[in-house]
Amino acid sequence: MSTSKPAGPNAAAATDKSEKKPHISDTPITWSNWYQHVNWMNVYFIGFLPLAGVVATIWTPLRFYTFCWSIFYYFCTGLGITAGYHRLWAHKSYSASFPLELFLALCGGGAVEGSIRWWSRDHRAHHRYTDTNKDPYSVRKGLLYSHLGWMVMKQNPKRIGRTDITDLNENSIVVWQHRHYVWVALGMGIIFPSVVAGLLWDDWVGGLVYAGICRIFFVQQATFCVNSLAHWLGDQPFDDRNSPRDHVVTALVTLGEGYHNFHHEFPSDYRNAIQWWQYDPTKWFIWTMKQLGLAHNLKQFRSNEIEKGRVQQLQKKLDQTRAKLDWGTPLEQLPVMEWDDYVEQAKAGRALIAVAGVVHDLSGFINDHPGGRALILSGVGKDATGMFNGGVYNHSNAAHNLLSTLRVGVIRGGMEVEIWKRAHSSDGTLKDGTV
Amino acid sequence: MSTSKPAGPNAAAATDKSEKKPHISDTPITWSNWYQHVNWMNVYFIGFLPLAGVVATIWTPLRFYTFCWSIFYYFCTGLGITAGYHRLWAHKSYSASFPLELFLALCGGGAVEGSIRWWSRDHRAHHRYTDTNKDPYSVRKGLLYSHLGWMVMKQNPKRIGRTDITDLNENSIVVWQHRHYVWVALGMGIIFPSVVAGLLWDDWVGGLVYAGICRIFFVQQATFCVNSLAHWLGDQPFDDRNSPRDHVVTALVTLGEGYHNFHHEFPSDYRNAIQWWQYDPTKWFIWTMKQLGLAHNLKQFRSNEIEKGRVQQLQKKLDQTRAKLDWGTPLEQLPVMEWDDYVEQAKAGRALIAVAGVVHDLSGFINDHPGGRALILSGVGKDATGMFNGGVYNHSNAAHNLLSTLRVGVIRGGMEVEIWKRAHSSDGTLKDGTV
Numbered sequence: 097m098s099t100s101k102p103a104g105p106n107a108a109a110a111t112d113k114s115e116k117k118p119h120i121s122d123t124p125i126t127w128s129n130w131y132q133h134v135n136w137m138n139v140y141f142i143g144f145l146p147l148a149g150v151v152a153t154i155w156t157p158l159r160f161y162t163f164c165w166s167i168f169y170y171f172c173t174g175l176g177i178t179a180g181y182h183r184l185w186a187h188k189s190y191s192a193s194f195p196l197e198l199f200l201a202l203c204g205g206g207a208v209e210g211s212i213r214w215w216s217r218d219h220r221a222h223h224r225y226t227d228t229n230k231d232p233y234s235v236r237k238g239l240l241y242s243h244l245g246w247m248v249m250k251q252n253p254k255r256i257g258r259t260d261i262t263d264l265n266e267n268s269i270v271v272w273q274h275r276h277y278v279w280v281a282l283g284m285g286i287i288f289p290s291v292v293a294g295l296l297w298d299d300w301v302g303g304l305v306y307a308g309i310c311r312i313f314f315v316q317q318a319t320f321c322v323n324s325l326a327h328w329l330g331d332q333p334f335d336d337r338n339s340p341r342d343h344v345v346t347a348l349v350t351l352g353e354g355y356h357n358f359h360h361e362f363p364s365d366y367r368n369a370i371q372w373w374q375y376d377p378t379k380w381f382i383w384t385m386k387q388l389g390l391a392h393n394l395k396q397f398r399s400n401e402i403e404k405g406r407v408q409q410l411q412k413k414l415d416q417t418r419a420k421l422d423w424g425t426p427l428e429q430l431p432v433m434e435w436d437d438y439v440e441q442a443k444a445g446r447a448l449i450a451v452a453g454v455v456h457d458l459s460g461f462i463n464d465h466p467g468g469r470a471l472i473l474s475g476v477g478k479d480a481t482g483m484f485n486g487g488v489y490n491h492s493n494a495a496h497n498l499l500s501t502l503r504v505g506v507i508r509g510g511m512e513v514e515i516w517k518r519a520h521s522s523d524g525t526l527k528d529g530t531v
Numbered sequence: 532m533s534t535s536k537p538a539g540p541n542a543a544a545a546t547d548k549s550e551k552k553p554h555i556s557d558t559p560i561t562w563s564n565w566y567q568h569v570n571w572m573n574v575y576f577i578g579f580l581p582l583a584g585v586v587a588t589i590w591t592p593l594r595f596y597t598f599c600w601s602i603f604y605y606f607c608t609g610l611g612i613t614a615g616y617h618r619l620w621a622h623k624s625y626s627a628s629f630p631l632e633l634f635l636a637l638c639g640g641g642a643v644e645g646s647i648r649w650w651s652r653d654h655r656a657h658h659r660y661t662d663t664n665k666d667p668y669s670v671r672k673g674l675l676y677s678h679l680g681w682m683v684m685k686q687n688p689k690r691i692g693r694t695d696i697t698d699l700n701e702n703s704i705v706v707w708q709h710r711h712y713v714w715v716a717l718g719m720g721i722i723f724p725s726v727v728a729g730l731l732w733d734d735w736v737g738g739l740v741y742a743g744i745c746r747i748f749f750v751q752q753a754t755f756c757v758n759s760l761a762h763w764l765g766d767q768p769f770d771d772r773n774s775p776r777d778h779v780v781t782a783l784v785t786l787g788e789g790y791h792n793f794h795h796e797f798p799s800d801y802r803n804a805i806q807w808w809q810y811d812p813t814k815w816f817i818w819t820m821k822q823l824g825l826a827h828n829l830k831q832f833r834s835n836e837i838e839k840g841r842v843q844q845l846q847k848k849l850d851q852t853r854a855k856l857d858w859g860t861p862l863e864q865l866p867v868m869e870w871d872d873y874v875e876q877a878k879a880g881r882a883l884i885a886v887a888g889v890v891h892d893l894s895g896f897i898n899d900h901p902g903g904r905a906l907i908l909s910g911v912g913k914d915a916t917g918m919f920n921g922g923v924y925n926h927s928n929a930a931h932n933l934l935s936t937l938r939v940g941v942i943r944g945g946m947e948v949e950i951w952k953r954a955h956s957s958d959g960t961l962k963d964g965t966v
């Protein structure tokens with residue numbers, strides 16, 4: 097219909113408009129516009145600022161208390177992202193009471209990775225459109241892109257897949273944190289860690305440099321690994337159609353978010369690691385909060401569903417391996433032989449042996465037979481089904497496998513059929529001997 | 532036939548004879564006959580003598596040269612058993628030149644575990660009748676029995692399965708070693724190690740106690756582990772119908788014979804470990820002999836056959852796991868529903884959803900839906916096949932699995948069939964609407 101319609105003034109206007117203002121990310125990068133492609137605010141927050149902190153360490157002595165505080169606050173802000181931003185808000189894998197939500201919203205803000213609302217919207221799009229063009233940090237665009245590039249370079253917000261965040265828009269803490277995000281980030285990321293170190297052991301500068309800026313750098317790089325490393329390194333025990341992977345190294349770096357193949361398959365499970373011996377401190381934290389009455393409704397997929405995924409993936413791998421192996425000519429592709437022909441050829445010196453109605457050519461194997469030359473020869477030209485299957489020796493599964501690769505024909509009727517032989521010998525032609 | 536025949540004099544005589552002289556092992560052990568049950572010669576060679584040597588170490592200083600010589604000679608005599616007795620003579624997994632055969636026959640004799648002929652006959656019976664009563668060292672009779680008991684207690688030689696050892700009887704080295712076994716064992720087991728230490732660094736007693744007797748003790752216990760530990764500890768990657776198992780600990784103890792599940796499945800392969808990183812010094816020794824021109828015709832199963840065994844065993848395990856899981860009611864056991872009934876019930880408030888012609892009951896899942904309550908409700912009472920399969924969201928394999936556990940019925944015709952509905956509504960009865 098629309099093809100027959102001539103392009104009216106409206107159509108022209110629409111085209112004009114999009115030609116006038118293409119989003120910067122849809123134009124090629126040139127020497128004259130490259131700086132417009134860069135998201136300078138992000139470069140500042142994840143590049144310059146952390147690097148400045150690292151440089152400042154040269155002049156800033158590291159005190160033991162400050163060191164401990166930095167590590168501790170690293171875990172707090174890390175959990176703000178993993179237990180808060182990720183498992184609570186993006187995936188609703190459990191419910192948190194007000195104090196816990198506040199703690200996570202503040203600490204998560206201190207990691208300086210954007211507001212809950214912004215982070216969760218992108219993350220939901222990442223799950224819903226994994227590995228496609230609508231995935232904000234698709235690893236298909238390169239490991240570095242999924243780690244940092246997607247923040248450093250400007251993106252067309254329209255390209256990112258749409259997701260439903262009505263639940264977040266109704267959450268007062270989320271809305272408050274989003275609205276005052278700059279203050280939360282500044283306060284919790286820089287000022288608070290410095291004030292703690294300053295008031296308690298009078299190390300204002302150390303608190304700023306180590307527990308503030310350097311710690312931000314480490315938390316950021318660690319959590320970015322979930323988008324890069326977790327889609328690149330490790331196994332795929334549940335599904336290999338998409339890029340997410342499980343690896344203990346990623347888990348160690350990311351407070352337990354490294355079992356990412358599981359996570360993409362079961363996103364609303366509050367766990368990422370399901371085995372007790374796997375490293376998932378975020379899970380342990382949520383579980384502890386539950387014991388303290390601060391978290392409830394921890395969601396878990398039934399282990400039945402989880403094991404089904406594992407079994408199917410193993411089956412897929414097994415079928416791939418199986419298809420590459422030689423299982424012998426399929427029976428239906430083998431020529432049909434008369435029993436008498438089989439016996440005759442065997443007598444004429446061909447090392448043929450019939451087992452379960454199938455003729456096998458043993459030349460080349462007789463001398464290698466683990467049971468000896470004599471025993472195997474005793475079956476040549478006969479029906480060796482019984483001998484092979486326990487009459488003389490109950491052959492292993494491996495022997496059965498090997499036998500099937502030596503198939504050369506099937507015997508008409510499966511074995512010596514007296515009435516066919518009689519019909520055959522009496523007039524020299526072949527008749528169907530239905531009695 | 533034979534049941535109607537009266538017991539004649541011959542039958543009586545036969546019974547008499549067997550009643551007169553039952554083999555000692557077929558009589559119960561009592562306080563008065565227990566010493567007759569014991570094979571005292573074996574108790575001497577694998578019990579008293581080695582123990583005496585261990586006790587003698589208390590008064591015998593261990594010199595460094597003697598220590599090194601004991602270790603070295605331990606490997607020589609161990610290889611005599613593994614590369615010689617086992618892989619060369621019992622399994623014919625390669626051919627050896629005269630000097631190598633002589634070396635292995637002498638060193639193997641120095642392990643004091645019986646002659647090649649006796650050892651190989653039992654070992655062939657062990658492979659042919661594994662785990663049955665005809666297996667001379669069946670692990671089914673207990674771990675200790677398979678380790679030592681079968682030698683310590685007298686056995687009825689008639690019970691042990693018959694095997695073909697014509698090849699061994701034709702081998703002059705084997706026959707010679709068997710005939711002069713006591714001298715070979717004494718000479719190579721005790722005298723030779725003492726003479727070496729005595730002549731070269733004047734430690735006759737140390738050579739006797741350490742390189743002789745104690746070394747015998749260790750070699751014996753290590754190789755006995757192939758019959759006990761290798762049938763008891765580890766995995767079964769190739770076949771789990773019998774007891775043999777693969778374990779690296781057994782391999783470490785037995786110069787590489789610990790990949791015993793593989794070995795029982797592929798006994799004429801000169802390797803026991805097929806991966807280069809697995810510990811199989813016996814394989815390395817044989818391979819080196821080949822490079823030196825002393826061994827040839829090293830037999831190997833095709834990797835195709837080996838991988839087939841592995842795939843089948845994995846499949847078996849997988850099928851067992853799969854059978855334990857809930858895959859939902861099979862389609863053919865579900866009740867058939869009319870499309871209109873489905874719609875009606877959904878309107879009446881039952882949370883039913885039709886996907887691919889199957890009706891699912893979502894009550895209890897709606898609130899857990901990772902995609903939210905609203906989206907899932909939008910499919911209730913409709914044909915949600917498209918929505919579920921990518922129309923709105925392309926659900927994961929896990930979601931498909933979960934869905935199948937929620938099945939409650941199949942829709943007649945698979946979906947809304949207009950002609951049936953018309954037939955239904957026009958006269959109130961159901962007609963087959965063939966146009």
Ligand code: HEM
Binds near residue numbers: 458495658
């Ligand atoms: C029909 C006559 C045959 C007889 C009487 C016979 C007999 C035996 C015996 C007694 C053994 C045990 C050797 C031992 O462990 O000491 C053996 C092993 C073996 N035979 Fe045969 N055999 C026959 C045919 C075949 C054929 C046609 C094949 C070809 C695939 C075959 C493959 C094997 C293999 C691979 C073994 C090693 C042990 C195992 O995997 O079970 N045999 N055979």
Ligand code: HEM
Binds near residue numbers: 220259908925
């Ligand atoms: C027919 C209407 C349905 C719609 C429109 C719908 C939509 C969605 C959407 C958009 C998501 C992605 C959530 C995100 O990652 O942000 C999702 C996830 C999911 N949905 Fe549905 N859904 C429907 C029905 C169902 C049903 C009947 C089941 C029952 C098995 C189900 C199970 C799941 C599961 C397990 C997930 C988690 C992600 C995955 O495993 O793919 N959905 N759904």
Ligand SMILES: [Fe+2]
Binds near residue numbers: 327356
């Ligand atoms: Fe991901």
Ligand SMILES: [Fe+2]
Binds near residue numbers: 186223
């Ligand atoms: Fe996620």
Ligand SMILES: [Fe+2]
Binds near residue numbers: 657761775
């Ligand atoms: Fe064995």
Ligand SMILES: [Fe+2]
Binds near residue numbers: 658794798
């Ligand atoms: Fe063996």
